[in-house]
Amino acid sequence: MRTDAAFNKQLVEYQRILKNLAKKFTKDPDVINDLVQETFIRALKYVDQFFDNPRVVSWLFVIMRNIFINQYKRLTYQQNYEDISLFYYNQKLSSEPRMDDVSDQRMMLKDISKILSDMPLSHGEMFNHFVDGYKYRELSEMYGIPEGTIKSRIHIIRKTLQKKLQAKYNN
Structure with missing residues (x-):
């Protein structure tokens, strides 16, 4: 004891x-x-x-x-x-156009919407879901497409948006 x-x-x-x-x-x-x-x-x-x-x-x-x-x-x-x-924060700051004015931001949002609307409907919709916080797995189930394909499409959409917005706002 x-x-x-x-x-x-x-x-x-x-x-x-x-x-x-x-x-x-x-x-x-x-x-x-x-x-x-x-x-x-x-x-x-x-x-x-x-x-x-x-x-x-x-x-x-x-x-x-x-x-x-x-x-x-x-x-x-x-x-x-x-x-x-x-x-990624530093990458975002250095690669995206900087907008201080609210009206400039609104104009850019309209431009983003326009670029997305020029893409196939499912691409713009998929990207909006991704921005809203859906995970690749969830998008894969939602669209019936392999997760790797979802990742590729989101990547391509992001690069397209960056390229078009930089061309417009850096000139």
């Missing part, structure tokens, strides 16, 4: 060991402390199973490693998403 004093003593010992092990992942003391704390939070759910277990340090290390890997993946994914978003 465990006592609170013995349990606290064991946790302090594990904390020291886990801090040393966490240095394999990072040198930042704040990150080390967060890793140890998160490890204990997750491990305490199973406190009855690991108290006085001879392999508890190995088990805690695996928990810590998984926490670190998941955080790293999440951070990497978030950084990649931010980098890609920034890239």
Whole structure:
């Protein structure tokens, strides 16, 4: 039977060991402390199973490693998403005509509508659905066309719009 004093003593010992092990992942003391704390939070759910277990340090290390890997993946994914978003935002700013005046914007929207109306009806309609937020998969189901074909058509429509609008507004 465990006592609170013995349990606290064991946790302090594990904390020291886990801090040393966490240095394999990072040198930042704040990150080390967060890793140890998160490890204990997750491990305490199973406190009855690991108290006085001879392999508890190995088990805690695996928990810590998984926490670190998941955080790293999440951070990497978030950084990649931010980098890609920034890239596309900069691309959009540099490749599309800039309109500050509301009347210029209205005129451009009319021009976009005119260009889309000159295309086959399904193309303009498909592009409008895409702009409204429909996913390629949803458009594929809606039009009964393979998803790759939808992607190609949307790409071609976008390039056509860019080319025609640049020709009109950059001259």
